Amino acid sequence: MSIFRYPRPSASEITPRSAWLSRRGLLATGLAGAIVPPGLMRPAPARAAALAARPDAQFGGGLTPTPFQDVTHYNNFYEFGLEKTDPAERSGGFHPHPWTVRVDGLVANPRTYDIDALLARPLQERLYRMRCVEAWSMVIPWIGFPLAELLKEVEPLGSAKYVAFESVVRPSEMPGQDGVLPVLDWPYVEGLRLDEALHPLTILAVGLYGQTLPNQNGAPIRLVVPWKYGFKGVKSVVRIRLTDTRPPTSWNLRAPDEYGFYANVNPEVDHPRWSQATERPIGARGGFFGAARKPTLPFNGYGEQVASLYAGMNLRRDF
Amino acid sequence: MTARTDRRDQPARKWRSSVGILRVLLYAVGLVPAAATFAMGLANRLGPDPVNVFERTLGLWAIRFLILSLCVTPLRELTGVSLLRYRRALGLLAFWYALFHVTVYVGLDQGFDGAVLLADITRRPFVIMGMAAFLIVTVLAATSNAWSIRRLGRRWRAVHRMVYLAGLCAAVHFILSFKLLRAEPLLYAVVMALLLLYRLLPDAIRRRRLAQR
Structure with missing residues (x-):
């Protein structure tokens, strides 16, 4: 069937100018890198490949993306260490390829997806807010596809109520899984209610800023649920399982009074x-005085789209 | 006795003035981390979350100087090396860093948002612990001058024993500032605990070394 196809601009056209500039800047300041403490300035891994995607103008209107350098060099990924600079510094030995994602559980058609097949799908670029539970925030141009696409392909059974996600366990490649002090129980596990997982805002991201996901951001595939705190976005996903009971989630297991199952962004x-009333935008240039706190929005600003999912619920109890 | 003092008069005076110079030097060197971090922040060299880095660095140095000031007595009693002359400077440095730390939290971080600050200070054990430590070292700094020492007399020692409580609160505050139990704050807490437990030892054990001399 022949239908109109959207024009598909190349990645170089989509990627905001600031990203290219910041990458050029990195090359130019290679010498400066020798005297600046490691971690504050480090080039992105070389294996990143350009990734074409259709910008989805429906999302991200009016948002300014956080610089590429900060998105890729300031984040939590405890599998690589506890410091914000650890993921970028210590993920070089991680191999995100070859990779498969198993989708099974209460489904009629369990499947194993190869990452190359997933990357070959029609992809969208979406500019989403990201709010960390630690009260900092970013705006990230993700590339991916709705999780609902995969879920529909595996045909959930009527009994399926939840979706459980599992991250990879590779202590040999992930130094944070090999530490002395207890961190989290591996694998990192997360979960969503089925209706949350099927929501069009929920995506599986395979790239950002016009390229495949860097190791430190959850290569090769990760979950992005923009109205929830960042820790819900499980990285380096190897398994997605549909269940009839609420699946355990890593941070909730560690500190149930601090991290709930829902983890919806809620300033109240x-x-x-x-x-959680306010947040520090990351990478707002200008040093100390450039990064004023700003109010945190209910559901991270996506209330119009998702608030109805929680109608009648006590969000103070079900946090 | 007098003859000996006379003979040593010259070097003693020299020693006293070199103590003064060393003390000034200690303040100067002690404030370098604050100045350097501030300068790096102004130059936008503290990474993508500069306020957080500055705030944490100041807090870390506050606890470091508090620990150093608590090391003076055990060091003297166990080894005979007396740094008593520098204890007040170490304590005051801890106070200045705590003050900078709180100022950055209130101003740069929370933007003087009264509602958030009030909620933090009244409801959150993490912040309450930090504030308690800050209030105590503030009282100690305010009463660290010669006039207060004379004025308070015997009570001065009792007042200044509150530093142990400040150390305890600061260590707990540091541990709670991370989402997980982390090695660094635990290490500081262990050192702090050892320094506090030392104070519980009977005098006989503590002063054995001094008595031998």
Whole structure:
């Protein structure tokens, strides 16, 4: 069937100019890198490949993306270490290829997807807000596809109520899984209610800023649920399982009074140790005085699309 | 006795003035981490979350100087090396860093948002612990001058024993500032605990070394 196809601009046309500039800047300041402490400035891994995607103008209107350098060099990925700079510095030995994602559980048609097949799908670029439970935030141009696409292909059974996600366990390639002090139980596990997982905002990301996902951001495939705290976005996913009971989630297992199953961004429900009313935007240039806090929005600004999922629920109890 | 003092008068005076110079030097060197981190922040060299890095660096140095000031007595009693002359400077440096740390939290981080600050200070054990430590070292700094020492007399020692409570609160505050139990704050807490437990030892054990001399 022959239908109109959207024009598909190349990645170089989509990637914001600031990203290219920041990457050029990195090359130019290679010498400066020798005197700047490691971690503050480090080039992205060389294996990143350009990734074509259709920009989805429906999302991200009016948002300014966080610089590429900060998105890829300041994040939590405890499998590689506890510091924000660890993922970028210590993920070089991780091999995101070859890779498969198993989707099974309460489905009629369980399948194993190869990452190359997933990368060959029609991909969308979406500019999403990302709010960390630690009260900092970013705006990230993800490339991916709705999780609902995969879920529909495996045909969930009527009994399926939840979706459980499992991250990879590779202590030999992930130094954070090999530490002395207890961190989290591996694998990192997460979960969504089926209706949350099927929501059009929920995507599996395979890239950002016009290229495949860097190792430190959850290569080769990760979950992005923009109205929830960042820790719900399980990285380097190897298994997606549909279940009839609520699946355990890593942070909830570690500290149930601090991290709930839902973890919807909510300025009115504070973390026991800090307020969630405001957030520090990352990478707002200008040093100390450039990064003023800003108010955190209910459902991270996606309330119009997702608030109905939680109608009648007590979000203070089901945090 | 007098003859000996006379003979040593010259070097003693020299020693006293070199103590003064060393003390000034200690303040100067002690404030370098704050100045350097501030300069790096102004030059946008503290990474993508500069306020957080500055705030944590200041807090870390506050606890470091608090620990150093608590090391003076055990060091003297166990080895005979007395740094008593520098204890006040170490304590005051801890106070200055705590003050910078709180100022950055209130101003740069929370933007003087009264509602958030009030909620933090009244409801969150993590912040309450930190604030308690800060209030205590503030009282100690305010009463560290010669006039207060004279004025308070015997009570001065009792007041300044509150530093142990400040150390405890600061160590717990540091541990709670991370999502997980982390090695670094645990290490500081262990050192702090050893320094506090040392104070519980009977005098006989503590002063054996001094008595031998």
